[in-house]
Amino acid sequence: xxxxxxxxxxxxEFGGAFIPEMLYPNVENLRQQYxxxxxxxxxxxxxxxxxxxxxxxxxxxxxxxxxxxxxxxKVYLKREDLNHTGAHKVNNTIGQILMAKRLGKTRIIxxxxxxxxxxxxxxxxxxxxxxxxxYMGEIDIARQAPNVARMKMLGAEVRPALSGSRTxxxxxxxxxxxxxxxxxxxxxxxxxxxxxxxxxDMVTRFQSIISEEIKWQLxxxxxxxxxxxxxxxxxxxxxxxxxxxxFLHEKEVGIIxxxxxxxxxxxxxxxxxxxxxxxxxxxxxxxxxxxxxxGQITEPYSISAGLDYPGVGPMHAHLYKTGRAEFIAVTxxxxxxxxxxxxxxEGIIPAIESSHAFAILETRKFRPEDVVVFNLSGRGDKDLDxxxxxFKL
Amino acid sequence: xxxIHQKLQEDKKILSIYFTAGYPSLNDTVKxxxxxxxxxxxxxxxxxxxxxxxxxxxxIQASSTQxxxxxxxxxxxxxxxxxxRKSVSIPLILMGYxxxxxxxxxxxxxxxxxxxGIDGLILPDLxxxxxxxxxxxxxxxxxxxxxxxxxxxxSDARIRQIDAASDGFIYMVSxxxxxxxxxxxxxxxxxxxxxxxxMKLKNPQVVGFGISNSETFLQATKQAKGAIIGSAFxxxxxQHGVDKIGDxxxxxxx
Numbered sequence: 166x167x168x169x170x171x172x173x174x175x176x177x178e179f180g181g182a183f184i185p186e187m188l189y190p191n192v193e194n195l196r197q198q199y200x201x202x203x204x205x206x207x208x209x210x211x212x213x214x215x216x217x218x219x220x221x222x223x224x225x226x227x228x229x230x231x232x233x234x235x236x237x238x239k240v241y242l243k244r245e246d247l248n249h250t251g252a253h254k255v256n257n258t259i260g261q262i263l264m265a266k267r268l269g270k271t272r273i274i275x276x277x278x279x280x281x282x283x284x285x286x287x288x289x290x291x292x293x294x295x296x297x298x299x300y301m302g303e304i305d306i307a308r309q310a311p312n313v314a315r316m317k318m319l320g321a322e323v324r325p326a327l328s329g330s331r332t333x334x335x336x337x338x339x340x341x342x343x344x345x346x347x348x349x350x351x352x353x354x355x356x357x358x359x360x361x362x363x364x365x366d367m368v369t370r371f372q373s374i375i376s377e378e379i380k381w382q383l384x385x386x387x388x389x390x391x392x393x394x395x396x397x398x399x400x401x402x403x404x405x406x407x408x409x410x411x412f413l414h415e416k417e418v419g420i421i422x423x424x425x426x427x428x429x430x431x432x433x434x435x436x437x438x439x440x441x442x443x444x445x446x447x448x449x450x451x452x453x454x455x456x457x458x459x460g461q462i463t464e465p466y467s468i469s470a471g472l473d474y475p476g477v478g479p480m481h482a483h484l485y486k487t488g489r490a491e492f493i494a495v496t497x498x499x500x501x502x503x504x505x506x507x508x509x510x511e512g513i514i515p516a517i518e519s520s521h522a523f524a525i526l527e528t529r530k531f532r533p534e535d536v537v538v539f540n541l542s543g544r545g546d547k548d549l550d551x552x553x554x555x556f557k558l
Numbered sequence: 559x560x561x562i563h564q565k566l567q568e569d570k571k572i573l574s575i576y577f578t579a580g581y582p583s584l585n586d587t588v589k590x591x592x593x594x595x596x597x598x599x600x601x602x603x604x605x606x607x608x609x610x611x612x613x614x615x616x617x618i619q620a621s622s623t624q625x626x627x628x629x630x631x632x633x634x635x636x637x638x639x640x641x642x643r644k645s646v647s648i649p650l651i652l653m654g655y656x657x658x659x660x661x662x663x664x665x666x667x668x669x670x671x672x673x674x675g676i677d678g679l680i681l682p683d684l685x686x687x688x689x690x691x692x693x694x695x696x697x698x699x700x701x702x703x704x705x706x707x708x709x710x711x712x713s714d715a716r717i718r719q720i721d722a723a724s725d726g727f728i729y730m731v732s733x734x735x736x737x738x739x740x741x742x743x744x745x746x747x748x749x750x751x752x753x754x755x756x757m758k759l760k761n762p763q764v765v766g767f768g769i770s771n772s773e774t775f776l777q778a779t780k781q782a783k784g785a786i787i788g789s790a791f792x793x794x795x796x797q798h799g800v801d802k803i804g805d806x807x808x809x810x811x812x
Contacts, residue, residue, distance in 0.1 A: 185613040185682040186707040446657040460661030461609040
């Protein structure tokens, strides 16, 4: 079984590029160029250098002793929360801004939900001196004021998405429309492992530094490259894609993807796409997606703004369908409690997205000798308000 | 030969109108189609509303959102149109995004279209290669013309490829834009229109996006076979309702 993208842009039956002709020249050009550009020594050198000196990589692989004792298994944390801008998102934006420069683009657009990808994009645009426009749902702008302010400080223009449900899905629609209107000078930095081919593969490759580092770091600590399990939370799925990538074809490594169940998978307020989704087309790719029987895309819910996307990256849809990955859905309450446990036991306040991953320790049993690597995809600073309200701190 | 082919053979410039099914009111669909034909419109694109219309601007998106709120669905649209051929004889095209068609079942969808007397489909996010590999045979089995888009950025080679795959007309997007986003054509469009005319394609071209009045209709059809008006008509319906459709059409064909 192949879990990587095939030459036509598919992961099994998922993926492809279902785009209007207006986007074809840009997406096709990217498709033809991206692997060549990524293989150029000058590209690699610049990418690696920036990840090291600017982002602060490698991010530590930390043995969580107290968490391990509590759950009677060996828990390692991959500390993406320690990256510049506070999450894994920047791995991708660094890669894509270098790609955009080599494609001769001068103007960058992005979509953002909670604002993490928007901040990571605004950051690299400031770094490269490029114009940056971030589309963000009007409702999210109101909910995520600190990130809006960060983007503005970094020189980006934040444009409200006023259509539809005025959240992430609509911000993505607006960004795509901007690209249709500005086909020559603009590159669209998609923030997750979604969108038309080659985006899911390109984003996954940029994020794959996560699993590349886990391998040699684990070798140093445990004398073996492969853990028994890798675990990551999943919305669109970019941190999960990066965490899983180098283990996809290592049969002895169990892959666990943790989705947001919101108020409960069957509550009507959920973002558990693997359970609730059906094959369909969203933002240019064929994947599992939450929709009505009539094919209208529905609005998901999660307490975590980074996980409430109605689709899931096509690679993950394939991992689900083939059974290569185990999918677990975690509710708002379980995630919030897990965030508190990690804070109290390890002194690390995680992003609520990442808290979802840790929540499985309560229910999913591991053996004492199992090595379980969790991707700690982001830090909790941005979520302090939500934690304060939830726990009445 | 279906109604689209026959219409394209007539010695005239084609005026085609797009509207969103279920807008302004759920049951306006048939009346709008009948009134457009009565007032001399040559061809109609019936929009199947979608929650996330990527290639459309605010006007058409708002009409789609309202149509969905009104309760429009694929099955209901087919239900509304089931007797349309008793009263309407001009070509009718369904235009929408691919996901609702996929959920309905592509073959089932095409079969319904044939039963009703739909002549063609425009599905902007169904790409050429996927169409050819997976769906062309089905579309043809049910006598449906599939219409592809080209834009000013489409390369000559790609246009040739699309021309070869088309059997009806080519939907020529007037500029790099979503629907309803500009007024009037400039030098860029003139150059583009001429470039396409010079390619002597086998399929006639019908221009869409940015046509809103008699001037832009004339400009667009100087070289091309016809033009499609969408957002401007939706705006008209929003302002004047469905009782004065004749005024809109005569305003274009002064």
